[in-house]
Amino acid sequence: MLAASGCALAGLLVLAAARFLGEPLLAPAALAAVLALPLLVVRPAACLVMAVVVELASPRSFDGGNGVPGLYLVTLGLACVAAVVAVLRGMLRPGWSPVLSAGLLLLCVQTAAALVGRDPAHSLVVVQDTAKQLVWLAALIVLLMSTRHAPRDVARVLAGTLAVLAGLTILQEFVLGNATTFGGLAAVPLAGDLGAVTARHAGPQTDVNFWGRVLVLGLPFALSLAQMATTRLRTLLWAGAAVSILGGIVLTGSRGALLASIAVIAVWALLTGGRYARALRLAPLFLGLLAFVPGIGSRLFTLSMLSSHTALGLTDPSLQGRVAAQRVAIEMLVDHPFLGVGPGNFFAVEPEYLRRLSLNAPLLAPHNSYLEAAAEGGLLGLTAWLIFLGAAVVVAWRARLLIRRAPASVGRAVPLSLANGTVAALVGWAVASVFLHLATFRSLLVIVALAAALDIWARRAEAERDPDEDGQATGAPSALLASATSSRPSTRASGYRGRRGTAVLVTLLLAAAAVIWQAGGGLAAARVWSASASLQLVVTTTGSAAFTAYDQEALTRTAVIRTFAGITADPRFVEEGAESVGLSDDQRDDFEVEVDNTAPSGLISIIVRGPDRVDTEDLATGIRDAAARYVNSLSQLYGLQRVQGPPLVTKVDHVLEREWALVPLGLAVAVTILLWRRQRRDRLDREEARTL
Numbered sequence: 001m002l003a004a005s006g007c008a009l010a011g012l013l014v015l016a017a018a019r020f021l022g023e024p025l026l027a028p029a030a031l032a033a034v035l036a037l038p039l040l041v042v043r044p045a046a047c048l049v050m051a052v053v054v055e056l057a058s059p060r061s062f063d064g065g066n067g068v069p070g071l072y073l074v075t076l077g078l079a080c081v082a083a084v085v086a087v088l089r090g091m092l093r094p095g096w097s098p099v100l101s102a103g104l105l106l107l108c109v110q111t112a113a114a115l116v117g118r119d120p121a122h123s124l125v126v127v128q129d130t131a132k133q134l135v136w137l138a139a140l141i142v143l144l145m146s147t148r149h150a151p152r153d154v155a156r157v158l159a160g161t162l163a164v165l166a167g168l169t170i171l172q173e174f175v176l177g178n179a180t181t182f183g184g185l186a187a188v189p190l191a192g193d194l195g196a197v198t199a200r201h202a203g204p205q206t207d208v209n210f211w212g213r214v215l216v217l218g219l220p221f222a223l224s225l226a227q228m229a230t231t232r233l234r235t236l237l238w239a240g241a242a243v244s245i246l247g248g249i250v251l252t253g254s255r256g257a258l259l260a261s262i263a264v265i266a267v268w269a270l271l272t273g274g275r276y277a278r279a280l281r282l283a284p285l286f287l288g289l290l291a292f293v294p295g296i297g298s299r300l301f302t303l304s305m306l307s308s309h310t311a312l313g314l315t316d317p318s319l320q321g322r323v324a325a326q327r328v329a330i331e332m333l334v335d336h337p338f339l340g341v342g343p344g345n346f347f348a349v350e351p352e353y354l355r356r357l358s359l360n361a362p363l364l365a366p367h368n369s370y371l372e373a374a375a376e377g378g379l380l381g382l383t384a385w386l387i388f389l390g391a392a393v394v395v396a397w398r399a400r401l402l403i404r405r406a407p408a409s410v411g412r413a414v415p416l417s418l419a420n421g422t423v424a425a426l427v428g429w430a431v432a433s434v435f436l437h438l439a440t441f442r443s444l445l446v447i448v449a450l451a452a453a454l455d456i457w458a459r460r461a462e463a464e465r466d467p468d469e470d471g472q473a474t475g476a477p478s479a480l481l482a483s484a485t486s487s488r489p490s491t492r493a494s495g496y497r498g499r500r501g502t503a504v505l506v507t508l509l510l511a512a513a514a515v516i517w518q519a520g521g522g523l524a525a526a527r528v529w530s531a532s533a534s535l536q537l538v539v540t541t542t543g544s545a546a547f548t549a550y551d552q553e554a555l556t557r558t559a560v561i562r563t564f565a566g567i568t569a570d571p572r573f574v575e576e577g578a579e580s581v582g583l584s585d586d587q588r589d590d591f592e593v594e595v596d597n598t599a600p601s602g603l604i605s606i607i608v609r610g611p612d613r614v615d616t617e618d619l620a621t622g623i624r625d626a627a628a629r630y631v632n633s634l635s636q637l638y639g640l641q642r643v644q645g646p647p648l649v650t651k652v653d654h655v656l657e658r659e660w661a662l663v664p665l666g667l668a669v670a671v672t673i674l675l676w677r678r679q680r681r682d683r684l685d686r687e688e689a690r691t692l
Contacts, residue, residue, distance in 0.1 A: 040078055044091065044146035047082035049157050051075050051140070055442050056161045056214070059184030059204040072442075076136055083142035092145045095460070096680075097452035100141070101673055102384075102391035103134045108669055109384040110343050112662040113377045117342015118349055126344035137445045144453035148413050151453050155221045155418055158446065162218035163241035166248025169201040173251055190253070197294040200253040210439050212257025215249045216428040217447055219261055220268045224421035227272065250295055256435030258300060262287070264428035271400070271420040322367040322435075328353040329366040332375040339662065340378040358562055358597060369433035380666065389430060392448040395455035396422040402458040409465035414458045422451045463688070502675045509668035529613045530650050531620040534643040535568070535628055537561050537602035540636065560638055565597035565604045568627040568640075577622030581615060591619060604640065613649060620647045 040047040054075045086092050107130055114123030144150045168186040172178055178188045178199055190200035190208060205211040222245055226238035249257050266283065269276040291297035331353050332341050341349045350363055366372045373385040400419040403410050425447050537560065578588045591610040597603065606623050610616035624642060632639040 044086040048143040079139040095456040102388040113339040123342040140449035159222040163244040212252035212254030213432040220421040220424035224417035260432035268424040325364040329371040329375040365437040396451035399454040399458040410461040413461035509664040513665040531647040533620040533624040533647040535604040535640040540639040569595040576626040580622040
């Protein structure tokens with residue numbers, strides 16, 4: 001009665017607000033949404049279906065960002081409330097999954113990278129968003145534990161929703177002539193592209209490539225549902241859904257999505273086995289035929305333009321920009337190998353690296369999720385991301401192994417085809433992410449949550465199964481119980497020793513982190529002087545009749561400045577400069593020399609770092625003079641002019657970086673989590689042994 005009264009009052013408030021705002025036509029839809037909230041809260045399966053549909057079909061074009069303003073937060077809130085209500089009412093029994101531990105590890109590493117990154121304030125916003133996504137993941141896993149049919153329902157909703165949206169893009173292209181967007185569900189941001197024979201469609205997304213990667217997630221589930229179908233009509237229905245998704249992938253024109261869909265089909269067929277695996281023998285013929293299909297082969301052929309330098313200069317600007325961004329990402333990793341430049345700081349730092357590398361390219365994301373993780377989080381961030389993605393694949397694969405071990409009992413709770421589809425979807429995402437940076441993360445988390453739920457259901461079915469049902473001996477449980485009972489003292493003793501050793505290790509790691517942090521704040525290492533001397537690209541000959549205005553535009557000759565910079569970096573000029581200063585070979589090893597160039601201004605900088613100010617300044621001057629003399633003897637058209645004035649000298653106090661303290665701290669957190677997981681597993685084993 002309280003809920004009904006509250007809904008009635010909310011309905012009246014909605015009607016009054018709609019009337020006051022002058023939008024009475026919105027009142028019925030708003031009223032229906034308000035009245036549906038209690039039903040979604042008390043029915044976790046219905047809330048789960050709603051959350052997945054909203055995530056996949058929410059038009060991103062409404063705000064140009066991550067969905068309809070406020071709609072995601074409402075969906076997340078409803079999912080969390082429904083999960084809590086279901087647990088309190090005893091409707092489900094939640095379980096822990098390794099993907100949640102991996103997600104917490106990813107969050108810890110991102111937080112550490114944010115604190116030492118280029119812009120900590122912006123990075124912490126990204127970390128906050130990651131924490132919100134992990135809450136979404138946990139809520140999905142809990143809702144997937146409501147019924148044994150929940151994973152299958154999510155697979156149906158996933159494949160069905162994507163098939164319908166892909167069908168809208170097909171209708172948009174071939175029937176309506178791209179005349180409408182279906183309320184933002186069938187966006188057409190690009191009228192065409194190299195190798196494409198149609199417009200490029202983005203569905204409800206704002207980017208065609210991201211939409212293609214999302215479609216790849218639904219393809220293996222459509223194939224699995226077609227295999228699982230019990231009637232011919234359902235088989236045709238889900239096979240048609242797979243064809244619709246494939247058509248949508250082709251209309252995106254995404255080369256990464258096309259390659260990922262081929263990988264998904266191959267992995268799914270191998271996991272399914274039987275005639276599907278045997279059909280892969282025809283894969284070379286099938287791939288050869290695809291090369292002649294307009295929109296597929298022609299689009300994939302553009303990948304060969306990456307390194308083409310024809311007389312007409314026929315290249316793909318998109319590929320050139322991506323390669324430049326990926327080079328920048330690699331340089332960021334080299335300069336910040338442990339924790340990167342900070343989450344979300346790639347765009348803020350990219351212009352600096354584009355100038356350093358003399359790359360004439362627009363600001364682009366790295367278009368590679370792994371390089372993005374490495375640039376923004378360092379090697380620790382890349383490792384954490386690979387662990388998270390790998391944990392999802394591992395739990396899905398473990399569910400598959402449990403099903404194959406006991407098909408009669410575990411297979412009834414978790415269909416084998418569903419596990420195959422989940423593994424194939426994760427592989428497809430991993431392949432597509434080689435060509436795209438991280439986006440639509442929530443869509444991936446739907447598959448990760450599905451993998452975790454399948455693993456939990458399979459492990460529970462394995463624990464509850466009857467050994468006789470799968471052809472095992474009836475005396476096995478008693479033998480296992482006797483073995484467990486007989487080995488209990490030694491197990492307890494070894495467990496105690498293991499916990500004691502782990503506690504000592506964690507204490508030492510925390511102490512090491514504290515020492516490094518304190519040392520990084522106050523202990524200075526060797527004092528270093530840095531001297532920078534510069535050379536300017538100039539035109540040396542202007543009186544010749546063969547000299548043209550094209551030759552005079554020296555600053556556009558980026559190849560010339562890069563070539564001269566490469567010559568200047570030759571070690572011979574370091575030796576000549578050291579001889580002019582009077583440095584011995586042993587003293588020369590104390591100096592570090594770096595040559596940088598800025599192509600737009602035609603400037604070459606020689607940076608020398610050493611322990612003595614005078615010697616460092618003199619060595620920079622000597623290298624500059626030796627390089628200028630040699631380069632000016634090479635060309636009668638271009639040369640290098642010494643920038644007037646003494647080298648710019650600065651003092652650098654290198655200290656023990658505090659970010660090194662995060663390494664033992666992260667190891668201590670990881671060891672603690674592993675210890676807690678082991679203790680929990682041992683406790684469950686003891687309870688199971690007592691029950692037997």
